[in-house]
Amino acid sequence: MTLFEELKWRGLIESVTNVEIIEKLNNDKLTFYIGTDPTADSLHIGHFSSLLVAKRLEQHGHHPIILVGGATGLIGDPRPTKERTMITKEELEKNYNGLCVQIKKLFGFEMVNNYDWSKDINFIDYLRDYGKFFNISYMLNKETVKSRLDGGITYTEFSYMIMQSLDFLHLFESRNCTLQIGGQDQWGNITSGMELIRKKTGHEVYGFTMPLITKADGTKFGKSEGGAIWLDKNKTSPYEMFQFLINSEDSKVIDYLKKLTFLSKEEIDELDNDLNNHPELRKSHKALAKEVITFIHGQDAYYEALKISEALFNGNIKQLNEQELLDCFNGVPTFIINEPLNIVDLLVNNDICSSKREAKEFINNGAILINDDKIILEDMVVSEDMAIEKKIVVVRKGKKKYYLGIFN
């Protein structure tokens, strides 16, 4: 398979700006860039697949530049629904640093910050040197802007496209960067950058977009109960990530394997086969969890997540001793119990349930288990007597959520 064929097979190409790009990807050594704005202090699983694409290109001899948008992050890329709330400069700086550390560690890519070349452009020059290249009707026709015309869009966000175009121009001129890749929502920004480069320099550059990874129902992939699946293990523990991946829908797991791992076509085809013949073994799901977590958090973290999951879901919690439990549950939310406590209070005080009403509802539904025993009475008191080695209680809420209580 050529590089392009592989990307296509993995479902990583949404659209390309011109067909010559296929040839260039397969045979040339391009410098390309992909940008992300520091809207949070960690990458999430969605970024992960995009950056893996950059990695895939790099492995074929292309040179990736990751642009972390210290300038564009201050402006805000228009979302289709509504205006963003601006983040403070302090927040942005914190986010910026967080992303850089992660990208460096996980991928080792070269990084640039568009603040460096955007900060000194003054307003008059901006309008004269760049504004003249953007026709309003062209900008209004871009999908993201169009979708906002009814609900309202400020001049600030409207200008975002221009800023990103300047980035592409800058990287083209200073680094001979001739390709920009991004999520499908970046199409408008990428093409307007190409347009600017064509008008200003007469050169042709390229772009392609990658599809948004979705769940079976078409909604965005990468959200769990606790919100997004982050790559920072303090925000999403390897165990949580394991749970997220292992719970992938059957109909999507092969798609995720293609997009989130480096497994070969042969390996994935075989897993697909297993999935069809023995879905209950969930080999594909396990492979997905293993590949992704090992890449992001390393092998040790993966095995630990696996160990916790097996202990929890095979239902032999009581056979573990104190130390084994503590080892296993490193990564599960933990709380301290100072004295025997009513079950409802315990659930509410430790944020397992958001209110007493909810706690009672869970109990009445049979959704609360302590050390694998179903709790049926609202007025039950949790004491040392029921703790494993008089020390530890494992609280389960619903089928999949676990909490660890330790008697002091």
Next chain:
RNA sequence: GGAGAGGUAGCGAAGUGGCUAAACGCGGCAGACUGUAAAUCUGUUCCUUCGGGUUCGAUGGUUCGAAUCCAUCUCUCUCCA
């Protein structure tokens, strides 16, 4: 600057003086069934010491009683100049 329409729970959307803690749909959560999958079915979805308390953009007012009426403010959209 002028005229009009609007802001109801996570979202969409009813409700225009008491029967409304607020219909309905989506989403979320839980239970059953399963394979920690999907689909389906069922329950649930402001807080509570179960007396009640606090909610419908904000503040003040009218009323025995307000999401609903009045005033001011604020935000969004549409049109005009």
